[in-house]
Amino acid sequence: MSRQLLLIALNILFFSSGLFAQEEAIVLNNPSFEDFPHPGHAPRGWYDCGNLNFPQETPPDVHPADDPLQSFGVTKKATDGDTFLGLVVRENDSWESVAQRLKTPLQAGKCYTFSIALSTSNKYESAIRGQEKKVNFTAPLKLRIWGGTGYCGKKELLAESKLVTNIDWKEFAFKFEPKQKASYIVLEAFFKTPVLSPPNGNILLDNASAIQPIPCDEELPLVKKPEVNITNPSSLKKTVTTNTFDLIAKIQNVTQERKILLKVNGRNTRNFTYNPSTNRLEATLKLKEGVNKITIKASNSAGNANDETSILYEPLVVQNPVVTTKPKKSEMEIKLDKLNEGQTIKVDKLFFDIDSYKVTEISKPALDEIYDYMRKDGRVKIEVGGHTNRRCQTDYCNELSTNRAKAVVDYLVSKGINADRLKYKGYGKTKLVDFGKNQEAQKRNQRVEIKIISKRG
8 A cells, every 4th residue: 555545544444533533521510519618709610710700799608607606597508529619699689600610612503411409498597798697598599500701701601400398318310402612511590580689598509410412302300290189088177076086198299308398387297208119208297286287298309299178176075065256356457447448558577489470388377367357347448559669570469569568368268258348459659658769678669558448338
């Protein structure tokens, strides 16, 4: 063979072997966020993006710290190694993120898989710049993953998680399909939008995987969401005369007992057994006298599910003569009695979650006082008025305030008040009671009021 033919053959062999060689995974630097636990200190190998976007705020935190003053109350253990990363979102429109340069860039038109362990802490106490009082950052957040061409340069959103509500570590898997070359990756804490104002929340990160090239037609493994079904009792409410009850439930698509949470009257209990081969959960419950609320929650990487029931324990007792006394009026009833037609009063202790109009359990006692007042005097007619603060667009404020007022009316109707005696109206941000710009002023403006339309039927 001539020298020229030999060179051609070697070139063909070299280029063909490079063309068909399998691409290597992109391993991140310090993927488990290992460092000395320290507040306001990004872990080694990761660059704090807050110093570019929000220079007035501190960097992210490395957890867990032994010193309570440095731990913010976060006591969770790492799922891999000794430490993990904590990112927060603040009500002052700032949020944390970290970045690093990839050893090999992501290529446009190719596909990759990536996974990371995420969770949240139900306690994360820290101060906000400009405020002396500490705040508990507990709102659920989501993780956004960006690709870019420089540190903290967010050129393309590669993936984002759902809101992270689990307090135990859970693996989240993502598929990247970049449309442009990315030499850097950014991990960013973010919040659900649209909102009146960003919430104070936290998200915890640990055990990031390598970024693995895959064929673009390959899908992530499909994991079915859990299914929870309480089979005994078979109804939503059961009455018993003994202080113990044998609870039975069927839980599917969950393989680990620690992924199941059983609550009795709001308190966690581990006194149950679960067989993943039969999907059967069993527990012998100790009941208190009266209504016992039972809740079962289960989770996996695809999501979570729950089911609940109530068991009314009424022990057999000898009936004694009952001495009836006239019930005392609540503080709200007394205030409503004093109102004349056309006058209004704010409903205290009525709370809604951020951007929600669902009546919360903690708010029902306040609404029950209004129900008691209207039940006792069938002539009274009222208007429920919803109000928001001014940190939102007009259409959104009007819609949210109307829905919250309607939710109060719907609750009173569900208790038995005739709908003809009730009206609702959303005033949005048109009737502010405090024109300040601080957080307390916004809270005072965001309220529900009761106006007496008529006391004569």
